[in-house]
Amino acid sequence: MYHNLKERIEEIAVQLVEEKSIVETEGEIDVSDKVYEIMSQMDYYKKYPEKLYFLPVKNDPWNRKTVVAVLNGEKAKSDKTVVFIGHTDTVGISDYGSLADFATKPYELAEMLKEVSSLKKEVREDLESGKYLFGRGIFDMKSGVAVVMALMERISQSIEEFEGNIIFAAVCDEEGSSKGMLTFVPELVRLEKECGCHYLAMLDPDYIAPAYPSDPNVYQYIGTVGKLMPTFLIVGKESHVGESFSGLDPNQIAAEITRRVNLNPVLSDVVDGEVTLPPITLMQRDLKPEYSVQIATKSILFFNFATHCSTPAQVKEKMLKVGAEAFRAVINNLNDAYVIYCAMSGANYESLPWVERTISYERLYALVKAEVGEGFDGMVRRYAEEVSRDPELDVRDQTLKVVEYVHSLWSDKNPVLIVYLTPPYYPHIYVEGVMPEEKLLIDAVEHAVSTTKCDYNLVQKKFLPCISDLSYAAAPKEEGAIQALKDNMPGFGIVYDLPLDDMRELDLPVADIGCYGKDAHQFTERVETEYSFMVLPEILYKTTKYLLEH
Numbered sequence: 001m002y003h004n005l006k007e008r009i010e011e012i013a014v015q016l017v018e019e020k021s022i023v024e025t026e027g028e029i030d031v032s033d034k035v036y037e038i039m040s041q042m043d044y045y046k047k048y049p050e051k052l053y054f055l056p057v058k059n060d061p062w063n064r065k066t067v068v069a070v071l072n073g074e075k076a077k078s079d080k081t082v083v084f085i086g087h088t089d090t091v092g093i094s095d096y097g098s099l100a101d102f103a104t105k106p107y108e109l110a111e112m113l114k115e116v117s118s119l120k121k122e123v124r125e126d127l128e129s130g131k132y133l134f135g136r137g138i139f140d141m142k143s144g145v146a147v148v149m150a151l152m153e154r155i156s157q158s159i160e161e162f163e164g165n166i167i168f169a170a171v172c173d174e175e176g177s178s179k180g181m182l183t184f185v186p187e188l189v190r191l192e193k194e195c196g197c198h199y200l201a202m203l204d205p206d207y208i209a210p211a212y213p214s215d216p217n218v219y220q221y222i223g224t225v226g227k228l229m230p231t232f233l234i235v236g237k238e239s240h241v242g243e244s245f246s247g248l249d250p251n252q253i254a255a256e257i258t259r260r261v262n263l264n265p266v267l268s269d270v271v272d273g274e275v276t277l278p279p280i281t282l283m284q285r286d287l288k289p290e291y292s293v294q295i296a297t298k299s300i301l302f303f304n305f306a307t308h309c310s311t312p313a314q315v316k317e318k319m320l321k322v323g324a325e326a327f328r329a330v331i332n333n334l335n336d337a338y339v340i341y342c343a344m345s346g347a348n349y350e351s352l353p354w355v356e357r358t359i360s361y362e363r364l365y366a367l368v369k370a371e372v373g374e375g376f377d378g379m380v381r382r383y384a385e386e387v388s389r390d391p392e393l394d395v396r397d398q399t400l401k402v403v404e405y406v407h408s409l410w411s412d413k414n415p416v417l418i419v420y421l422t423p424p425y426y427p428h429i430y431v432e433g434v435m436p437e438e439k440l441l442i443d444a445v446e447h448a449v450s451t452t453k454c455d456y457n458l459v460q461k462k463f464l465p466c467i468s469d470l471s472y473a474a475a476p477k478e479e480g481a482i483q484a485l486k487d488n489m490p491g492f493g494i495v496y497d498l499p500l501d502d503m504r505e506l507d508l509p510v511a512d513i514g515c516y517g518k519d520a521h522q523f524t525e526r527v528e529t530e531y532s533f534m535v536l537p538e539i540l541y542k543t544t545k546y547l548l549e550h
C-alpha cells in the first residue's frame with residue numbers, strides 16, 4: 001500500500017507548492033482548488049463525488065475554504081475512523097529576497113540557490129546531496145498534505161480490501177487564526193452524528209525538524225504543546241515629570257514583572273521529562289497615545305506561555321503571584337530611592353502612598369458589577385460587540401479595550417495590576433495512555449515505528465513543540481479549565497471564540513507524524529525526501545491500519 005509512492009508524492013507536493021498560498025491572501029483559495037482538483041481525478045471520487053467537498057470559512061474576507069475528503073473502506077462495514085488534517089497555507093515569501101519569484105518553483109529554486117554564495121555549509125551540503133526539495137511551504141507542510149493525498153489515492157484504488165474509514169481535511173489559515181480548523185471541528189461532530197462513525201485519533205503530518213543542530217533523531221509526537229497569553233494591565237498614577245516621586249510609573253512595574261517572568265525556567269511545565277520553553281514577552285508597552293512630559297498611566301505586558309499541563313486557572317494564579325511580588329518590590333525600591341533622594345536634597349521623607357493590589361479580570365468584573373448593578377453584563381457585552389466590529393483593532397486590542405472599559409466603570413482609580421488572558425488559546429493535549437483511546441494511539445505508533453525498517457533513528461515524544469491546529473481536537477479536560485478561561489479572557493464568545501463544546505465532544509488523542517526537513521519559515525526551507533516520501537507513508541499507513549483494526 002505504501003510502496004513506490006515517492007514519485008507521486010513529489011508530483012503532488014510540487015503542484016501544491018506551485019500554488020502560492022500565503023496565509024490571509026486569495027492564494028489560499030487556489031491551493032484548496034488544487035487539492036480538490038487532484039482528488040476529484042481519483043476514480044473513487046468520480047464514483048462518490050459527494051464524499052469530496054469544500055467547507056467554507058464563515059464571514060471570511062478572503063472566502064477561504066477547507067477541503068474535506070471522506071474515504072469509506074468496503075471490505076466490511078466498520079464505524080472506525082481515523083481523522084487526518086493538513087494545512088495548505090504558508091507564511092509569506094519576503095525572506096527569499098531577490099529569489100522571491102522562485103520561492104514556489106522547487107526545481108528552479110534549487111538551481112538558483114546553487115549560485116548563492118552565502119549559503120550555510122549545511123544548506124549547501126543538503127542542496128548538493130540531491131535528497132532535499134526546496135520551496136515555500138514544501139516542508140511546512142505541503143509535502144505532508146501530499147503524503148496523505150497519495151496514500152488515500154493508493155488505498156482508494158483497492159477500496160474493497162480496506163476496512164474502516166478515513167476523513168481528511170486540507171485546512172486553511174493554520175499560519176493565521178486557525179479558521180480552517182475551527183470550521184472543521186463542528187463539521188467533524190456533525191459527520192460523526194450523520195454517518196454514525198467513531199473517531200479514533202487525529203493525525204497531522206506537519207513538519208518535523210531536528211530539535212537541535214546535528215540532532216540525529218526523527219521524531220514522532222504523540223500529543224501537543226498548548227499556549228496561553230497571560231497579560232498584565234498595569235494601572236499606575238500619572239504625574240508631571242517635574243514631580244516624578246508623586247506618580248507611580250506602570251512601566252517600572254512592567255519591567256519588574258518581565259525581569260521575573262521572562263525565560264524563567266521555574267515557570268516551565270514538565271511532564272514525562274519533557275519541558276516547555278519558559279515564557280517570553282510578546283508585548284510590553286505603555287498606553288500613552290502621544291509624547292508628553294506626563295508619565296504614563298497604564299501599561300500592557302503579555303507573555304507567550306507554553307503549557308504541557310498548566311490550566312488557564314493555574315497560569316492565572318502563577319501570574320497573580322508574580323505580579324503581586326513585582327508590585328511590592330517596586331514599591332520597596334521606590335521608597336528606598338526616595339529616602340536617599342530626600343536625604344540628598346534636604347527634603348522631608350514621608351513614605352510613598354502606594355499599596356500593592358493585584359487582581360484577576362474575573363475579580364475586577366465582580367467588583368465593578370457590584371457597584372454598577374444589574375445592567376452591567378449587558379453594558380460589557382454591547383461594548384465588546386462594538387469593538388469586535390472595529391476593523392482597526394485586532395483581537396488582542398479588542399480584548400484590551402474590554403478590560404479598560406470595565407476598569408473605567410470602577411469608582412476606584414488607585415493603582416492596580418489586572419491579570420487576564422489574551423487570545424488566542426491553544427489547549428495542550430497530553431496523550432498519557434490511561435484512557436483506552438490514548439493507549440491505542442500510542443500502541444499504534446509504536447507498532448508502526450518498530451516494524452518499519454529504515455536507517456533513521458525514530459524517537460517518539462509526548463509534545464509537539466510548536467503550536468498547531470491539533471490543539472483543537474479536544475477541550476481541556478481539567479476541572480474548571482473552561483470556566484476559568486471564559487471568566488478571564490475578556491469578551492470571550494464575542495471578540496474571540498472557540499467551539500469548546502464540539503472540542504469536548506471530539507476529545508481525540510492526537511499525533512504529529514510528519515515530513516522531516518529543516519528551516520521551516522526560512523528561505524532555506526527544505527524537505528528531505530527519502531524519509532518523508534518513502535518511510536513516512538509506511539509509518540502513517542501502519543498507524544492508521546493498527547488504529548482501524550484494534
Ligand SMILES: [Zn+2]
Pocket residue numbers: 087140141174206207
Ligand atoms: Zn505547519
